[in-house]
Amino acid sequence: MAPRVVTVEADGGSRGNPGPAGYGAVVRDSETGEVLAERSESLGTATNNVAEYQGLIAGLTAAAELGAAEVDVRMDSKLVVEQMCGRWQIKHPGLRPLAAQAAGLVGRFAAVRFTWIPRDQNRHADALANAAMDAAAGRPTATRAAAPAVGSDKATAPAVGSDKAIAPAVGSDPATAPASWEPRPTFTATRLILVRHGETEYTEQRRYSGRGDVPLSEKGRAQVRETATRVAALAPTVAAVLSSPLSRCTATAAAIAGALGDVPVRTEDDLIECDFGQWEGRTFAEVREGWPGEMDAWLASPRVAPPGGESFTHVAERAHRVVAGLLTAYPGETVVLVSHVSPIKLVLRDALTAGDGFLHRLFLDAAGISVLDMWPDGGVAVRTVNDTSHLAAL
Structure with a gap:
């Protein structure tokens, strides 16, 4: 039976910004915490923000494939969270198609809630992203995993060039923006x-x-x-x-x-x-x-x-x-x-x-x-x- 509510943890990074880039995403059962799916991939040369969006897209895609009805997205990218909630403008033209693709995936669920979390609470996705960056840099590594990542409790190197919050957010934090066509009261x-x-x-x-x-x-x-x-x-x-x-x-x-x-x-x-x-x-x-x-x-x-x-x-x-x-x-x-x-x-x-x-x-x-x-x-x-x-x- 497909889980009704899942949690997507996603991350991405670039060593050089732009540089060797990759993303990681984990889908969990929100009730039990069980890992239902992992996704990671090397992106060649890309920016940190592009990699973060690709991680979000991969996580939402996996959640849709699992048949989830609602998704709680947890990311340590303030930029992606605030842009997906509509509070920050998407200024870089290279990010707009990725944001549009993510928004299209959001529309497939009854509700999607976005929450910013500190990097140390996103270690599993961060480890997958770092492994993908290793692959992009020419170091052999698996780029798509089918089981929980080994060593997810060890310190992982943060992506170089991360540009997190660039402006104050409107509204509450964690930021949530349920997707719906239903008129709000x-x-x-x-x-x-x-x-x-x-x-x-x-x-x-x-x-x-x-x-x-x-x-x-x-x-x-x-x-x-x-x-x-x-x-x-x-x-x-x-x-x-x-x-x-x-x-x-x-x-x-x-x-x-x-x-x-x-x-x-x-x-x-x-x-x-x-x-x-x-x-x-x-x-x-x-x-x-x-x-x-x-x-x-x-x-x-x-x-x-x-x-x-x-x-x-x-x-x-x-x-x-x-x-x-x-x-x-x-x-x-x-x-x-x-x-x-x-x-x-x-x-x-x-x-x-x-x-x-x-x-x-x-x-x-x-x-x-x-x-x-x-x-x-x-x-x-x-x-x-x-x-x-x-x-x-x-």
């Missing part, structure tokens, strides 16, 4: 209503508007009134309204708070717009003409900042801190965040586990509304993106 989620501020003169003139405190225009004030009414209809009960400290946002937030019955507005520095440095206040055309190389580099990578400014990577870290704090402070409640284009785009990018190209393909209108739900186990549902139906009459 919305009352257990923390709902975020993301609102871009109303229009300013810079918006109309197509200028870079970052840290400069440009007020709402007359049209922007009209947009804000309609937006406040729309938010109140979407969420009559709101736990908090958070705003960037810039006046175009605080004015928008004040109108929303008034429509909700004078909910207090709290300014949050981490919601401020990206610092565009020397480009601040200049038109898009002026920047393209005056800084063509710098602009190309900026568009090509979120890690590049405008001259004297701030990178989108740093903005994402700020926005991440806000979201992580809200999940802890307002579990199961609704919170309104009034911010700017860059922070909102970055929150949506990560919620959708999208690539960096998303930042330049998504358009957010002034006074547009986006809604997403976030659960403590890492589940995310993006419900609305850039809703502007309330502005149709303007």
